[in-house]
Amino acid sequence: MTGPERGLWLADSGHRDDLATFAERAVRLDDAAVVRLRERAGGDVVAYVATGFDVLACRVVRGRLRPKDLCAGADALAAGLADMDGSGFVDTGFPMDSAWRGAVPPDTGFTHLDDVPARVMLDLVSRGGELARQHTGSHGPPSSLLDQEVIAVSGADDSVGVPMRCVFALTAMGFLPQTSAGLSADDIVRIRVSATWLRIDARFGSVLRRRGDPALVLR
Incomplete structure (x- = not known):
């Protein structure tokens, strides 16, 4: 690969549109949002963003990165995607690597617990x-509501409670259809866990939350 020393190359316009939707949703939640992009083996690029719910959101697209791990402002990424050239090159804008505050989960090591409609x-x-509308204050929904575990999921060797903040993050990022009319009977949400992360995979993307101390998601 030749050309610019920093940037993203996407496989086609479909992947551009998927990532553009992700970036635009991130900006809608936080106009100063930072997206972390990581290339992994097999030709995929994973985009991560902190949602404001102490939950990470991620979306996978086909492409390549230079360097293989970089951070960009979500607004700059959205602008670069709008101007993607014929080679698939996307200018990710000014480097924002120092602005990323948290860890990211591993690509492997997750165990499938169950599927939820x-x-x-x-x-x-x-x-x-x-x-939330009944109890929201100036700082958003109270932590007691966000931390409420609304689904309990168990597998052979583990169990986990899914907090409301993960459910809110799924819909805030558009990873589920916005109404039941957009769902089919086969639409499911997959619950997976590792020793340190809860992962929820929906049709259009995934959300992840650190198990244990929620503050660790930003360390």
């Missing part, structure tokens, strides 16, 4: 939204 998640969002 996506419709259940949308029902939880609706009920949680009603509670």
